[in-house]
Amino acid sequence: MSFEKLNLIEPILRALKNEGYTKPTPIQEQAIPLILERKDLLGCAQTGTGKTAAFAIPILQLLHQDELFVKGPAGIKALILTPTRELAIQIGESFAAYGKHLRISHTVIFGGVSQRSQTDALRSGVDILIATPGRLLDLMNQRFVKLQNLKMLVLDEADRMLDMGFIHDVKKVIARIPEKRQTIFFSATMPSEIATLANTILKNPARVQVTPVSSTANTIKQAVYFVEKKDKRKLLLHLLQDRTIITALVFARTKHGADRVAKDLVQSGIRAEAIHGNKSQGARQRALSNFKSQQTRVLVATDIAARGIDVDDLSHVINFELPNVPETYVHRIGRTGRAGANGISLSFCDEEEKEFLRDIHKLIQKTIPVVEDQPYHMTHVGMPRPQPQQRSRSSFKARNNSSARNSGQQWNSRDRRERDNQR
Known part of the structure; x- marks a missing residue:
């Protein structure tokens, strides 16, 4: 039409x-x-x-x-x-x-x-x-x-x-x-x-x-890397050696974490900036403008700051840290593969984040493939890979209610200051 x-x-x-x-x-x-x-x-x-x-x-x-x-x-x-x-x-x-x-x-x-x-x-x-x-x-x-x-x-x-x-x-x-x-x-x-x-x-x-609630687009290729927490920055630098990654949106769970990742990338010679609620409005807009124009190769963002990011032809989203609310994973990777385009989502998972990954698998009704051929693969992963299960309407509703409560508690306790900044 x-x-x-x-x-x-x-x-x-x-x-x-x-x-x-x-x-x-x-x-x-x-x-x-x-x-x-x-x-x-x-x-x-x-x-x-x-x-x-x-x-x-x-x-x-x-x-x-x-x-x-x-x-x-x-x-x-x-x-x-x-x-x-x-x-x-x-x-x-x-x-x-x-x-x-x-x-x-x-x-x-x-x-x-x-x-x-x-x-x-x-x-x-x-x-x-x-x-x-x-x-x-x-x-x-x-x-x-x-x-x-x-x-x-x-x-x-x-x-x-x-x-x-x-x-x-x-x-x-x-x-x-x-x-x-x-x-x-x-x-x-x-x-x-x-x-x-x-x-x-x-x-x-x-x-x-137009799509089932909390599903991921078929145009997005997803992969997960099991990695020790201390090796995540090394793994990120390793992946960014691939010059086919023209631009990447990297997600960190906290504002301090986003700043630290961006600083490490800059010190390693990669053009990177962070965007989050503690940045001034002018700084946030400059960072976003630089990213859209590809002057900045990597934009490191928190979830709240990223919700308005709309970048044409963004090829890669990298979850440096997995979110503890599974619906947030869907929102994050939805920054790529937009309007029918292809995209790639790469997620780092350490020992403490395995529960988050299980929740994501359950929500999206599929198991994300694991990349083992990488220099920082975590040994003794010890995590069963669940098969997708069909949920009833009642169980789906109960999960949404639980996620909403957990999500609200998460934002209200951890990001109250950021919410006030939005006002």
């Missing part, structure tokens, strides 16, 4: 052509017609499937065509809530690209930076607001943001907002916007608290799901 068959207006089709878009992804093919029919939408799709375009394109078209937009009162007509500043910036860039031939204005607000430029943009008047929850509430309380004329609400990456402790802020925002509106709700996973929130704010929603 082509974008022309989705009944999109000519200015948007022209912008999509300029961006090199030829045909919609499955989530776009399903979601765009439903949103254009002004239906509430509940979308469940893993990262990298094209969700941003799936809601940005129809929102731009509806606002362009809506008489309320042309003749109605001024003010914000569409609000997009998203968990991180990187993702907010990325969404803003998408609206700018798809709406370049339309007279529709937008701005992005997020915490961690001065609010001056953001409030100046709000005073000038905007039609679409992309925001992180904490900064939005702050500016609402200062009366810089008024949402009485809001017609459309998008909650993007709802499960990550739960993980980061933003869910209560989201509920406060929802309580202060008009009940009569169109609501679009996207989440990669559907733990119980997110499902409850969706049921509360959506009215007779259409549902779209």
Whole structure:
């Protein structure tokens, strides 16, 4: 199917052509017609499937065509809530690209930076607001943001907002916007608290799901290296001797760990930078820009900082440390193999991380192949390789509930300061 068959207006089709878009992804093919029919939408799709375009394109078209937009009162007509500043910036860039031939204005607000430029943009008047929850509430309380004329609400990456402790802020925002509106709700996973929130704010929603929850894309080749913890940095340097690895996104579990890995790589002559919540907004954007332009070969990231990273043709994701929440593994490796492209995911597993690997195997319903032909292979691995098991709906739901609780505890206890920075 082509974008022309989705009944999109000519200015948007022209912008999509300029961006090199030829045909919609499955989530776009399903979601765009439903949103254009002004239906509430509940979308469940893993990262990298094209969700941003799936809601940005129809929102731009509806606002362009809506008489309320042309003749109605001024003010914000569409609000997009998203968990991180990187993702907010990325969404803003998408609206700018798809709406370049339309007279529709937008701005992005997020915490961690001065609010001056953001409030100046709000005073000038905007039609679409992309925001992180904490900064939005702050500016609402200062009366810089008024949402009485809001017609459309998008909650993007709802499960990550739960993980980061933003869910209560989201509920406060929802309580202060008009009940009569169109609501679009996207989440990669559907733990119980997110499902409850969706049921509360959506009215007779259409549902779209393009892949099983928490599955990995078939285009991503996965492998695991058993390695002693002390040898992980040596193994990483060994792998990066392969010059076919043009760029690699490396995941560390902590901000301190990300800095340490990046420092070791730089000292070994590899162009590397770290990105995490303790970095200033300017430093984070510079690091991301350098990585996209391939001035930086390796970007070392924590999970929160990486959620907004969208890099074309990223060939490799390397899990320097395995996540202790298995769904996070799916999100991480989804940075590569996007939109049908091929990708490679390499994971390091030490003795303490074997339980994490077992959980990942159970979740993705497959066993990740082990690379034994490597100089730092851990002897006496002693880990059974479980066969994929079919889970019932009830057991799947119970696992999601457990993961959500564990994930929330993880982020709330370990990254509370980072969450505050996002505000």
